[in-house]
Amino acid sequence: MADAPISDRSEHEAQVVSEHLPPGYSAAFDGAPADSAAASSSSQDQVDPEPAESSLKLQGGDMHRDLFKAATRAKMHKRAATFHHPQDLTGDNESGILTVGDQLAPGGFRRAFIQQRQERETWAARMPVTRNFVEFLELYGSFAGEDLADSDDEAVISEEEGGGEEGEEQPPSETRPLLGRRKSKTARASRSATASTKQTFFTLLKAFIGTGIMFLPKAFNNGGILFSSLTMLVVSTVTMLAFHLLLACKTKYGGGYGDIGEAIAGKKMRALILGSVTLSQLGFVCAGIVFVAENMTSFLQAVNQGDSPLSSTALILMQLIVLIPLAFIRNVAKLGPVAVLADVCILLGVGYIYYYDIAHLAADGMHESVVLFNPSKYTLTIGAAIFTFEGIGLILPIQSSMSKPERFEWLLGAVMLIITVIFTAVGALCYATFGENTSIEIINNYPQDSKFVNAVQFLYSLAVLVGTPVQLFPAIRIIENRIFGSHSGKKNARTKWVKNAFRSIIVLLCGAISIVGASNLDRFVALIGSFACVPLVYIYPAFLHYKGVATSWPAKAGDLFFMTVGTIAMVYTTVITLVNSFMS
Numbered sequence: 001m002a003d004a005p006i007s008d009r010s011e012h013e014a015q016v017v018s019e020h021l022p023p024g025y026s027a028a029f030d031g032a033p034a035d036s037a038a039a040s041s042s043s044q045d046q047v048d049p050e051p052a053e054s055s056l057k058l059q060g061g062d063m064h065r066d067l068f069k070a071a072t073r074a075k076m077h078k079r080a081a082t083f084h085h086p087q088d089l090t091g092d093n094e095s096g097i098l099t100v101g102d103q104l105a106p107g108g109f110r111r112a113f114i115q116q117r118q119e120r121e122t123w124a125a126r127m128p129v130t131r132n133f134v135e136f137l138e139l140y141g142s143f144a145g146e147d148l149a150d151s152d153d154e155a156v157i158s159e160e161e162g163g164g165e166e167g168e169e170q171p172p173s174e175t176r177p178l179l180g181r182r183k184s185k186t187a188r189a190s191r192s193a194t195a196s197t198k199q200t201f202f203t204l205l206k207a208f209i210g211t212g213i214m215f216l217p218k219a220f221n222n223g224g225i226l227f228s229s230l231t232m233l234v235v236s237t238v239t240m241l242a243f244h245l246l247l248a249c250k251t252k253y254g255g256g257y258g259d260i261g262e263a264i265a266g267k268k269m270r271a272l273i274l275g276s277v278t279l280s281q282l283g284f285v286c287a288g289i290v291f292v293a294e295n296m297t298s299f300l301q302a303v304n305q306g307d308s309p310l311s312s313t314a315l316i317l318m319q320l321i322v323l324i325p326l327a328f329i330r331n332v333a334k335l336g337p338v339a340v341l342a343d344v345c346i347l348l349g350v351g352y353i354y355y356y357d358i359a360h361l362a363a364d365g366m367h368e369s370v371v372l373f374n375p376s377k378y379t380l381t382i383g384a385a386i387f388t389f390e391g392i393g394l395i396l397p398i399q400s401s402m403s404k405p406e407r408f409e410w411l412l413g414a415v416m417l418i419i420t421v422i423f424t425a426v427g428a429l430c431y432a433t434f435g436e437n438t439s440i441e442i443i444n445n446y447p448q449d450s451k452f453v454n455a456v457q458f459l460y461s462l463a464v465l466v467g468t469p470v471q472l473f474p475a476i477r478i479i480e481n482r483i484f485g486s487h488s489g490k491k492n493a494r495t496k497w498v499k500n501a502f503r504s505i506i507v508l509l510c511g512a513i514s515i516v517g518a519s520n521l522d523r524f525v526a527l528i529g530s531f532a533c534v535p536l537v538y539i540y541p542a543f544l545h546y547k548g549v550a551t552s553w554p555a556k557a558g559d560l561f562f563m564t565v566g567t568i569a570m571v572y573t574t575v576i577t578l579v580n581s582f583m584s
Contacts (some may be wrong), residue, residue, distance in 0.1 A: 008332060018273075018404040021058075021108075022058070025054070026053070026054065028074050029469045031196050036225070037065055039460075041200070043559045053074060073111050084148050086394035091133050094445065095462065106391060109571045125158075134513070138547075142362075148539065154354075156479070163524070165414065172190060179511035180351075185563030186236070188346050195576075196402075197402075197404070197407055199400060200401070200402050200408065200411060201414070202410055203398055203401075204411070204412060204565070205415060205416040205418070205419070206416065207391050207398065208391045208416075208419045209346070209419060210527075211349065211390065212387055212388040212390075212525075213422075213423055213426055214291070214349070214441075214442055214443075214460070215287075215291075215344075215384050215387065215388065215408075215426050215440070215443075215525050216384065216385075216388060216423055216426055216427035216430075216441070216522075217428060217430030217431055217434075217438050217439075217442045218241055218384075218437070218439065218440045219381045219384035219385065219428065219520045219522070219525075220381070220427040220428060220430070220431035220440055220527075221374075221431050221438040222374060222377035222378065222380040222381050222384075222522065223373070223374055223377065223380070223381030223382075224371045224372045224373040224374040225370055225371070225380065225428055225432065226373060226374040227372065227378055228373035228385075228424075228427060228428070228431070229343060229373070229424050229428060230429070231382055231385050231429075232383050232385055232420055232423060232424045233420060233424070234381070235385040235386055235389055236416055236417075236419075236420040238538065239386075239389045239400060239416070239537060240412070240416050240537075241396055241562070242392070242537050242538050242541045242562075243409075243412060243541075243543055244409060245393065245541040245542050245544070245545040245549075245559070245562075246260070246396070246541040246544070246545075247399065247409060248410070248545060249264070249394070249541070249544045249545055249548055249549055250396060250399070252548065252549055253548065255399075256396055256429055257273055257274075257392075257396060258270040258273050258274050260544055260545060260548075261273045261540070264544050265543070265544065265547055265548075266443040266498065266549035268451050272540075273540055274482075276532065276536040276540070277393060277474060277475070277533075277536060277578070278396050278474070278475045278478045278479060279285045279532045280390060280490060280528065280532040280533050281393075281472065281475035282472075282506075282510060283472055283475050283527075283528035283532045283533075284471045284477070284526075284528070285468055285472050285510050286510050286514045286517065286524070287387075287469050287521070287524060287525050288467065288468045288471065288511045289316055289319055289323075289418070289468065289511065289514040290299060290312075290316070290466070290514045290518050290521050290524060291441065291461075291515055291521060292315070292317040292319060292461045292464050292465045293312045293313075293316045293319065293514070293518060294441050294518070294521060295439065295443065295444075295457060295460065295461040295464075296308075296311060296315050296458075296461050297311075297312055297315060297439045298308070298441055298443070298448075298457065299454060299457045299458050301448075302449075302453075302454055302457070303450040303454060303536070305479070312515075312518045313515055316511055316514050316515055316518065317511065318435060319465060319511070320508060320511045321470075321508055323465075323468060323469065323472075323507050324503075324507050324508075326466075326468075326469040327469060327472060327476065327504070327506070327507050328503060328505040329469065338478060344461050345456075345459040345462060345463030346460070348456060348459065348460075349443065349456050349459075349460045349463075350426065351430070352453075352456055353426060353430060353442065354425075354426075354429065354448075356430055356431065356433075356446060357430060357432070360433050361429070361433060366433075366435075367430045367432060367433060367436075367437075368433060368435065369435035369436040369437075370431060370432055370435050379524040379526070379530075379572070379576040379577060379579070380522055380523060380577060380579075382526070382529075382530070382559065382569070382571050382573050383525065383527060383528070383529035383530040383577060384522070384529060384532060384544060385526055385528025385529065386529035386533050386537070387525050387526070387529030387533060388423055388529075389419075389423075389537075390529070390533040390536070390537060392536060392537050392541075393474065397449050407537055417508075429445070430445070432444055433445075440521045441521075442455075443456060443457045443460060456461045472506070472507070472510075475506070476503055476506055479502075479506070480499060480502065481567060483502070484499065523577055523580060526573070526577045527574065527577045529573075529576070530569075530570055530573035530574045530577060531574045533572065534566055534569060534570040534573075535566070535570065538562065538566035538567040538569070538570075539563055539567060539570070540557045540558050542563045542566065543563055545559050545565070546559035546560065549577075
C-alpha cells in the first residue's frame with residue numbers, strides 16, 4: 001500500500017479498523033451519519049440491520065476520529081468527481097428529486113445545488129425567444145439591435161443590489177427583495193440567448209407576417225399577375241442578400257444596426273440608420289391608420305346598407321383618441337393582450353381569403369380581366385413588395401437570441417422562402433379571383449351581406465388598430481433618446497408628462513399625414529416602401545459591408561453594384577409614385 005494514493009490508504013485503514021470494532025458499533029465522526037465512513041463494512045450487505053452505535057462511544061474511540069474523517073472525505077471526493085454525469089444529478093426516486101436524506105448524505109448539498117442549476121439551465125434552453133406574444137413584443141425593446149428600453153419603466157439592478165457582474169446571470173439570493181425590483185438588462189439578454197432552431201423559426205415567421213400582407217392583392221392588380229409574382233421572388237432574394245451583408249457586419253463588429261454603422265462609418269452613419277428606422281416605422285403607422293379608416297368605412301356601409309355615417313377623416317380622428325393613451329405605455333410587453341388579438345384576427349382574415357379564393361377559382365375560374373403585366377402602375381408593385389418584406393429591424397435581436405447563432409442564416413433563408421410563397425399566393429389568388437375589381441381593402445371584395453365577412457372586416461380593422469402602437473414604439477423611443485437623452489420621468493412627474501405631450505404630438509402628426517394620404521392608400525404604401533425602406537434594407541447594408549468587411553475586389557464590386565441599383569430603384573420608384581399620385 002506504500003504506493004497507493006493517500007485517499008485509498010485512508011479508506012483501507014478505516015476498513016481494517018471497522019472490521020475489528022465490537023459487534024453493534026459502526027465507524028463515525030461528528031457531523032456524519034453513524035455508518036457513513038464504513039462503506040465497505042460487512043454490515044452494509046445486511047437487510048435492515050439493527051441501528052448501530054457510534055464507535056466514538058467506545059473507550060478511546062476518539063483516537064480513530066481523524067482516520068474515519070479522512071476516509072469519509074475521500075469518499076465524498078470520489079462522489080463529487082462523478083457530478084458531471086447527468087445520471088448522478090438526480091435522486092434515487094423516480095421523480096429525480098433529492099430527498100432530505102439524500103441532501104444530508106455526504107456531498108448531498110452540492111448534489112442538490114448542481115441539480116437545481118441544471119434544471120434552471122434546462123428550462124432556459126427550452127424557453128423560446130417568444131413563448132408567447134408578450135415575449136415576442138419584448139424584441140421591440142431592442143428593435144434593430146438598439147436598446148430602446150424606456151428609463152421611465154426600467155429599473156436596472158446594480159452590482160451592489162445583487163445584480164452581479166456584467167453579463168453574468170446570478171441565481172436568486174435570499175437577500176433579494178420579493179417585489180419592486182426588476183431583472184437587469186444584461187441578465188435578460190443573457191437569458192434570451194437560449195432559443196433553439198425551432199423556436200427561432202416560429203419567431204421569424206411572426207416577425208415577417210403582419211398587416212402588410214393585406215396590401216398585396218391591390219399590388220398584384222397594379223403590376224399584373226406575372227410581373228408581380230416575379231417581383232415578389234426578386235425582392236425576397238435581394239432582401240435575403242441584404243440580410244446576409246448585415247449579418248456579416250454584425251459578426252465582425254457586433255452590436256445593433258446603429259452600433260455597426262457607428263463602428264464602420266462614424267456617428268453620422270448611426271444617426272442616418274436610426275433616422276431611416278424611425279421614418280419607416282412612422283410610415284407603417286400612417287399606412288395602418290389609413291387602412292383602418294378605409295376598412296371601417298366599408299364596414300359601416302355594409303352594416304347600414306348604404307353610405308357610411310362617418311367619413312374617413314372622422315374615423316382617423318377617432319383612432320387618434322385611442323392611440324394617444326396607448327402611446328404613453330413605456331413597456332411594449334404591456335401591449336401583449338391587444339397584440340395577441342391582432343395576431344388572431346390576421347390569421348382569421350388570411351385563412352378566409354384562402355378558403356374563399358380557392359373555392360371561387362375552382363368553381364368559376366380566373367377573372368377575365370387578369371393581365372400578366374400592367375405598364376402604367378407596375379412601380380407601385382415594387383414599393384408594396386418592399387414594404388411587405390421589410391423586417392430588418394428584428395433580424396439582429398432575433399439572431400442574438402439564438403443559442404446557436406451560426407445556424408441563423410440558413411434558417412432565415414428557409415423562412416424567407418416560406419413567406420414568399422405565402423405572400424405571393426395571397427396576392428395572386430385575390431387578383432385572379434377579382435381581377436381589375438380588386439380593392440385596396442381586400443375584405444371589401446368578399447360578400448358584404450355575409451355576417452361572417454362583416455365580422456372579419458371589423459376584427460381585422462381592430463387588429464391593425466391595436467397593432468399600431470407596437471409599430472410606433474421603436475420610432476418614439478429613438479426620437480426620445482435623441483431629444484431627452486437619459487432624463488427619466490420615473491421620479492419626475494414633469495419630465496414624464498413632457499414626454500407624454502411629445503408622444504401625443506407624434507401621434508397627431510401621423511394622423512395629419514394619414515388624412516393627406518387617405519385617398520391613395522396603395523400609392524402611400526408604395527411610397528413608404530420606396531423612400532423609407534429601400535435605404536434601410538438595400539443601401540446601408542451594402543455600404544457597411546463595403547467599408548467594413550469586404551476585402552476582395554469581387555466583394556467590393558458586388559457591394560457597389562448593390563448600392564447603385566438600390567439607389568436607382570429608390571429614386572425611380574419614388575418619383576414615379578409621386579407623379580402618379582399627383583396626376584390621379
